[in-house]
Amino acid sequence: MASKNVDDRKSMTELEACVLALIALEGPCTAYSIRKQFEESLTSTWRASTGSIYPLIRRLTERGLLTRHDVESDGRGSKEIEATPAGRKAAQSWLKDVPEWVGEPSADPVRTRLNFIRLLAPGDRVPVVEEMMAATQASLDRVEASRDQLAAEGRDFDALTVAGAQHMLRARLDWLEEVRAYYA
Known part of the structure; x- marks a missing residue:
């Protein structure tokens, strides 16, 4: 299913947008590698669990923002994930759209x-x-x-x-x- 339009970013959570941007930046990668990057984050807010990352990637794939394909030479059936052109545009739009709340004090x-x-x-x-x-x-x-x-x-x-x-x-x-x- 293709993404409706680039304004999909407006209906994405910050976590979804961050994962999308990370995949767009890192290139082909696995969901596991994305989860590990979040797990190792210095910011506790971004320590997303397996239970949130995998369904999030599935939702972004269903919206046409990510594609998944089998990892060759991987006997475990791992999938590599890449941002689609629509996904890259949505990630770029998210970065360019700086709402006022971004400058507010964060949870402390x-x-x-x-x-x-x-x-x-x-x-x-x-x-x-x-x-x-x-x-x-x-x-x-x-x-x-x-x-x-x-x-x-x-x-x-x-x-x-x-x-x-x-x-x-x-x-x-x-x-x-x-x-x-x-x-x-």
Whole structure:
């Protein structure tokens, strides 16, 4: 079934559009390789499960945005997936369509939890903030190691993309310093 039109992007979820764009960028790949990339993501939001990736790929295929064909020399019956021309156009349209909400603050479990910190006894607040700082610092360390690894592999643009997470985590640490000072 062919895609109705490029405006299919409007009816795609962010996860569907991201998977479509990843397949369009990576070229022929398997659903398993896509799932592994999401599994290894530094962003918890993009850690999509097998139960979401495989049906999503099936839906995009049914809409004519992806094609699937057998992997030669694979005895397991794996399928390679590619973006169709309509799929590439839909991925490109998704990238070009920048709604206002994209610039909004994203979900942040630290910010959400700290919104309720006044439920804790005053003496319990700073230790919780410090635990959040330690968790953020550990995440920052992983992100910096990932960026260094990508740069060492010559994947400069991927390293630049990871730098966004690095800056966000540093900003969170600065903010947590302010919160700790407030409650100290």
